[in-house]
Amino acid sequence: MIVDITHPLNCVYFVLFIFLLQQFDGNILGPKILGDSTGLSGFWVIFSITLFGGLFGIPGMIVGVPIFAIIYAAIRKIINHNLEKKKLPTDSASYNDMECVDKDGNFLPRVPAEPKIKNHKSTYALIKEKLTEKKDTELTETGKPKATEKEKAPAEEKPDASVKEDEK
Numbered sequence: 001m002i003v004d005i006t007h008p009l010n011c012v013y014f015v016l017f018i019f020l021l022q023q024f025d026g027n028i029l030g031p032k033i034l035g036d037s038t039g040l041s042g043f044w045v046i047f048s049i050t051l052f053g054g055l056f057g058i059p060g061m062i063v064g065v066p067i068f069a070i071i072y073a074a075i076r077k078i079i080n081h082n083l084e085k086k087k088l089p090t091d092s093a094s095y096n097d098m099e100c101v102d103k104d105g106n107f108l109p110r111v112p113a114e115p116k117i118k119n120h121k122s123t124y125a126l127i128k129e130k131l132t133e134k135k136d137t138e139l140t141e142t143g144k145p146k147a148t149e150k151e152k153a154p155a156e157e158k159p160d161a162s163v164k165e166d167e168k
Contacts, residue, residue, distance in 0.1 A: 038069035 004010065034045050045065055052064025080090045086105055089095075099110040121129070 034065060038065055040065070040069055040072060044068065044072060 034040070035042065038045070040048070048064040048068030049061050052060035052067065054060070056064075083090050088101065088105060095101075097110055099108045101107055
């Protein structure tokens with residue numbers, strides 16, 4: 001079977017195939033291989049590639065993940081050894097709801113914080129409240145409401161019916 005490489009539709013098929021292959025490799029296969037083989041989460045893989053790539057360029061990107069995995073495993077082993085020496089659990093989930101561990105190894109539970117603003121009002125409600133207070137103080141000072149702009153403007157003089165009758 002001969003494929004015409006100059007046909008435009010074959011180009012679309014090729015680009016689609018490459019796109020799907022890269023998505024599979026970058027999102028499924030790569031993290032699975034790196035995560036399973038090194039024991040690092042995706043964050044630490046990206047961190048190590050960025051760190052060692054910035055320090056040593058392309059060779060640093062290549063050796064960054066394995067070197068960082070060794071450093072990470074050594075630090076984890078030291079921390080777990082110290083926790084076991086103090087007879088404390090080594091899994092992180094045990095510490096999720098704890099505020100701290102005292103010197104005797106007792107867990108102190110986390111106390112929920114009090115909300116800083118108890119009766120929070122919206123800006124619109126605060127403005128409306130201030131305007132109402134201002135209006136109330138004006139009423140108490142004068143005994144009657146202040147005149148509005150319409151009330152202050154002189155009334156347009158309309159010809160009186162009685163005046164017209166006198167002129168006739």
